[in-house]
Amino acid sequence: MHEHSLLCRPSPTAANDPDLTQKLWPARVQATLPDAAETMGLFGHWWCDMHTGEWVLSTGAASALDVNAGLHRTGASCFEQVLPDDVLALMAVLRQLREAGPAIECEFRIINEFDGLRWLRLVSLPQAQPGLAIQTGVVIDVTSTRLAAMRERFCFESTQFLIGAPTLGESVTKVIQLVCDNLGWECGAYWALEQEQMGDHQLACQYEWHKRDYPLAAFIRQTAALRLAPGEGLVGNVWRTMQPAWVENMATDQDFLRRKSAHECGLQSGYAFPVSYVTVDGRRHSHGVLEFYSSLSRQREAQLPSLSATIGALIAQTVLRIAQQELIRQLAQVDDLTGLANRKHFHHLLDAACLGATSTGATFAVLNIDLDRFKLINDAFGHEAGNLVLHEFAQRLQGLELEGCTAGRLGGDEFAILMAPGQTTAQLQAVGARVLLAARMPFLFERQELTVSASVGVSVFPDNGWTGSELMRSADAAMYRRKNGGRNGLNFFSDGTVENLAEQRSTLAKQLTMEAELHRALVSNEFFLEYQPVFDRDAEHMVAVEALIRWRRQNGDIVRPDLFIPVAEQSRLIVQIGRWVVQQACRDLAQLHRCGFPDLQVNVNMAAPEFVNASLPGELMAVIEACGIAPHHLCVELTEGLVMKQPDKVIPVMGALRQLGFKISLDDFGMGHSSLSRMKKLPISSVKIDRSFVSGLPHDRGDGAIVRTILDLGRHMKLQVIAEGVETDAQLIFLRQFGCTLIQGFLLSRPKTISELMAAQAHITSE
Numbered sequence: 001m002h003e004h005s006l007l008c009r010p011s012p013t014a015a016n017d018p019d020l021t022q023k024l025w026p027a028r029v030q031a032t033l034p035d036a037a038e039t040m041g042l043f044g045h046w047w048c049d050m051h052t053g054e055w056v057l058s059t060g061a062a063s064a065l066d067v068n069a070g071l072h073r074t075g076a077s078c079f080e081q082v083l084p085d086d087v088l089a090l091m092a093v094l095r096q097l098r099e100a101g102p103a104i105e106c107e108f109r110i111i112n113e114f115d116g117l118r119w120l121r122l123v124s125l126p127q128a129q130p131g132l133a134i135q136t137g138v139v140i141d142v143t144s145t146r147l148a149a150m151r152e153r154f155c156f157e158s159t160q161f162l163i164g165a166p167t168l169g170e171s172v173t174k175v176i177q178l179v180c181d182n183l184g185w186e187c188g189a190y191w192a193l194e195q196e197q198m199g200d201h202q203l204a205c206q207y208e209w210h211k212r213d214y215p216l217a218a219f220i221r222q223t224a225a226l227r228l229a230p231g232e233g234l235v236g237n238v239w240r241t242m243q244p245a246w247v248e249n250m251a252t253d254q255d256f257l258r259r260k261s262a263h264e265c266g267l268q269s270g271y272a273f274p275v276s277y278v279t280v281d282g283r284r285h286s287h288g289v290l291e292f293y294s295s296l297s298r299q300r301e302a303q304l305p306s307l308s309a310t311i312g313a314l315i316a317q318t319v320l321r322i323a324q325q326e327l328i329r330q331l332a333q334v335d336d337l338t339g340l341a342n343r344k345h346f347h348h349l350l351d352a353a354c355l356g357a358t359s360t361g362a363t364f365a366v367l368n369i370d371l372d373r374f375k376l377i378n379d380a381f382g383h384e385a386g387n388l389v390l391h392e393f394a395q396r397l398q399g400l401e402l403e404g405c406t407a408g409r410l411g412g413d414e415f416a417i418l419m420a421p422g423q424t425t426a427q428l429q430a431v432g433a434r435v436l437l438a439a440r441m442p443f444l445f446e447r448q449e450l451t452v453s454a455s456v457g458v459s460v461f462p463d464n465g466w467t468g469s470e471l472m473r474s475a476d477a478a479m480y481r482r483k484n485g486g487r488n489g490l491n492f493f494s495d496g497t498v499e500n501l502a503e504q505r506s507t508l509a510k511q512l513t514m515e516a517e518l519h520r521a522l523v524s525n526e527f528f529l530e531y532q533p534v535f536d537r538d539a540e541h542m543v544a545v546e547a548l549i550r551w552r553r554q555n556g557d558i559v560r561p562d563l564f565i566p567v568a569e570q571s572r573l574i575v576q577i578g579r580w581v582v583q584q585a586c587r588d589l590a591q592l593h594r595c596g597f598p599d600l601q602v603n604v605n606m607a608a609p610e611f612v613n614a615s616l617p618g619e620l621m622a623v624i625e626a627c628g629i630a631p632h633h634l635c636v637e638l639t640e641g642l643v644m645k646q647p648d649k650v651i652p653v654m655g656a657l658r659q660l661g662f663k664i665s666l667d668d669f670g671m672g673h674s675s676l677s678r679m680k681k682l683p684i685s686s687v688k689i690d691r692s693f694v695s696g697l698p699h700d701r702g703d704g705a706i707v708r709t710i711l712d713l714g715r716h717m718k719l720q721v722i723a724e725g726v727e728t729d730a731q732l733i734f735l736r737q738f739g740c741t742l743i744q745g746f747l748l749s750r751p752k753t754i755s756e757l758m759a760a761q762a763h764i765t766s767e
Contacts, residue, residue: 042141046078046122050098050133061139064120066110083109090122097124097135107142111296117184119146147306154182155310168322169207172315176209176290179311183304185292186214186267189223190275190315191235192288203228203235203289214295218261226257233257234272238289244273244308248297267293271304277313287319335409337387338394346408350418350468357461358512362421365428365460368475369435372453372487374413385445386413389452396438402431416475425492432456432490440488453488455479464493466509514567517553522576527551529584530751534603534722534744537736544601544635545592546744547585548751549577574607581605582620586627586634588754593629596761603635603665608642612649617656631661635685639667643682651682658683665722669710680717686742687714691725694745698734711738 044060055072062069066081075094082090086108093106104124111117124137157178176188187210194204205223210216231240234256238245247253247270250262256270272291278284290312292304333345341349353364371393378386390413397407397415404420417435419428439454457479459465464474474493482491521527531545551559568574582604589602610616624634636657643650643666654664669687689710696703707723714721723735726745735743752760 043138046137046139048075048097048135050135053098057139064110064118064139064141079108081110083111085109093122104137111184118143150182151307154178154307159314168319171318172207173209175311175315176207176292179292179304179307180209180211183292184296185294185304186211187216187220188290188292190288190290191228191239192275194227201230203230203239206288214265216265216267219258219265219267219293222258222261228257234270235289235291238272238274238291239286242274242276242284242286244271244305246271250293262293266295269294269297271308273305273308273312275312275315275319277316285316285320287316290315335394338391338409340394340397340415341406341408343408343410346406346410346416346418347468347472349406349408350471353418353421354461354466354468354471357421358466363461363463364421365419365423365458366471366475367417367419367428367432367435368410368457368459368472368479369415369417369439370455370479370483371413371415371439372455372483374452377450377452381445381448381450385450388445389443389450392443393439396441397435400431400434400438416472428458428492429490432458436488436490455482455487456490457482457493458490459493462509466512511567511570514564515571515573518564518568518571518573518577521551521553522573522580524554526553527577527580528753529581529588530753531588531602531757532744532751533749533757534742535748537739537741537743539732539743539748542597542600542749543742544603545757546603546637547581547588547605549581569607572609575609578607578610579619583623583627586623586629589633590627590629591754592757593633595758597757599633601633601635601663603637605637605667608646611638611642611653612646614653614656616653617660617662620657620662621660632663635663635665637665637667637688640669655683658685684719686720686722688722688724689740691745694723694725694731694735695727697731704734707735707740708738711740714741715739 042060042064044062044064045058046061047056048054053074055075055078057065057067057069057072057078059069065078067078072078079087079090090106090108093104097104103126104122106122107119108122109117109119119142121140121142122137123140124135127135172190176190179185180188187208189205189208191203192206193201204227208220208223210220228236228239230236234245234247237255247256250256250267250270251259253259256262270291270293272289274286275288275290276284276286290308333341335342350366356362357364371389374386374389377389390409394407394409394415397417402417402420406418408416408418410416417431419431423431435456436454439452442449442451444450457475457477459471459474459478461471465471478491478493482489485491528550530548530550532548533542534544534546535541536543549561549565551561551564553559565574568577585602585604589600592600613619620634620636621631624631638650643654657664663685664683665686665688666682666684667688668690687710689707693703693706693710697707698704711721713719720741722742722744723731723740724744726732726735726743726747728747731745732743732747
């Protein structure tokens with residue numbers, strides 16, 4: 001059967017047959033569902049003869065569908081007011097009803113010039129006697145529910161467009177489209193004030209959106225060309241009164257100025273409302289007017305008026321926010337006098353360019369420009385003349401229209417241009433020549449011609465520097481060499497200007513390369529841990545292990561910690577690496593506890609940036625709780641130098657850790673950073689004698705005296721003392737003789753992986 005048959009098939013029965021009406025409208029149903037109940041419930045009944053395709057509508061159903069009640073020979077006459085966009089979906093549902101007779105439920109929209117747009121739901125009811133050819137159901141008006149949901153969704157989507165929008169035009173255009181798509185308008189526009197040269201304020205269309213498949217070209221052209229004074233026309237009147245207004249017949253309304261083009265395009269009605277909001281103190285902030293137009297008479301439709309206040313307030317606040325952001329950007333990035341990038345922002349862009357070029361391998365150049373004899377103009381004609389020269393020269397630089405380049409004023413009469421990547425030497429020389437010509441052209445101040453020239457220095461990334469500061473120093477050096485050589489010219493930076501620049505570049509290149517490799521090592525899991533055992537004074541019982549980070553590149557090469565740790569510290573990658581070490585060490589310790597080391601402690605070194613972080617105690621608690629170990633099983637090691645450099649930040653963190661039960665060991669003790677008065681106040685649990693003192697034992701009298709002093713100090717302050725770097729029996733005997741409680745060094749054990757520690761414990765257990 002053709003898919004249109006349910007809506008279009010003619011009935012073989014006479015349209016006025018009362019017997020058919022009685023057949024399709026059972027008396028039992030009439031008695032249980034009077035018209036009053038239908039009217040109050042905003043629904044109505046329908047019956048359909050599945051053999052003939054004829055329909056009968058109750059009064060309530062007919063009113064909802066905007067057709068006549070009673071018999072309809074075809075379904076088409078029942079649903080003639082359905083929006084074209086919804087007809088296909090409705091036909092598909094009715095075909096299911098005809099072919100299979102299942103329960104159906106379908107929503108569609110009805111529109112007319114009096115009630116506007118409404119949503120209806122068609123639902124079939126279970127048959128009292130299965131197999132009958134008569135299918136019955138109800139039509140329910142769900143407009144209020146759909147409008148409430150639409151308002152909520154519309155406000156949410158509008159807020160998404162407007163909050164955080166980078167530009168006003170993009171966000172307002174999307175909101176206009178949202179209104180047109182959801183509420184059935186053909187076009188919309190946003191009007192705001194623009195200031196003419198003579199100072200008169202006029203309203204102009206700033207942004208518009210229209211349905212591309214609707215012929216609106218003439219109306220859009222007139223809208224774009226029109227300028228309105230406040231109070232003039234529909235838009236001007238809304239702006240002046242700050243009250244929304246309808247135009248019911250655009251073709252005949254004498255106050256509507258675009259009557260002719262509206263009539264040509266088939267537009268009939270419109271609605272305009274102010275873009276404004278009221279602050280808590282009652283002040284209204286007005287920014288513009290929004291207008292929408294339709295090919296139908298739409299005044300009875302209440303959706304847009306109920307949303308207009310919210311839309312207007314959201315857009316007005318967005319205008320204010322974007323204006324404030326632009327003001328902040330101007331203050332932070334733009335030089336007031338010239339309109340170019342200021343010194344801070346230019347250096348920020350230069351640093352970003354260096355970072356990007358480092359990763360991509362691109363090259364670019366910087367031009368440092370200094371105006372010659374500018375001070376003479378200031379001295380002779382005053383700062384007003386000097387400011388004119390600076391402003392005009394900046395305009396000339398912008399007039400060069402160098403694509404992908406940024407000009408900035410660094411201060412005084414010094415300017416700079418950040419060139420686009422990939423410029424050849426010849427191209428840079430050509431740009432330099434244009435800059436020199438722009439400087440030499442006379443400046444007119446109070447009918448007096450003023451002349452200057454310029455000296456330009458050029459530096460190239462990475463040949464003349466890997467960082468913004470290095471490039472600027474190189475360009476500055478080249479510029480001053482040009483000044484000393486006669487001015488009014490251009491010089492490229494040469495290697496002889498800074499003797500050690502090549503060495504600096506090489507060192508920096510190696511550092512940047514290793515920094516990039518460290519980033520990759522974190523992602524690729526190239527780090528692993530080894531553990532240096534710490535024994536009791538009898539050197540028989542392992543009481544702790546110190547976690548030592550190791551780096552194995554993907555090719556199998558091992559990188560020494562003394563090579564990569566300094567680079568990690570300079571780049572602050574040490575924080576991420578330190579977090580990985582703590583997490584891995586705690587996971588390994590939990591595994592060792594389960595494999596025969598129930599009381600073992602792990603010692604972890606922490607760098608300076610980690611220990612000034614007030615959230616460190618909470619982060620460590622989260623780690624040990626996730627791993628299932630107690631706080632006293634984790635000992636944090638830090639150098640006494642770190643404590644003494646930033647005691648105000650470090651000591652509170654230490655105190656918080658100790659209160660939570662963590663242990664703290666002072667590493668490299670005795671290196672001369674601490675005072676005893678401060679030492680006694682530190683919340684520590686142990687100190688570690690630096691290996692430089694242990695190495696001289698027992699023969700070096702000075703080392704022996706220092707070690708004995710540290711051991712006595714630890715004993716009196718009830719601190720454990722760890723001697724690291726013990727490599728000979730003589731050193732071990734000396735330390736035991738003077739009461740050292742904990743020993744660490746190659747004499748007793750080299751660093752081991754967790755697998756080796758577990759294997760050794762398994763061997764002891766088996767014996």
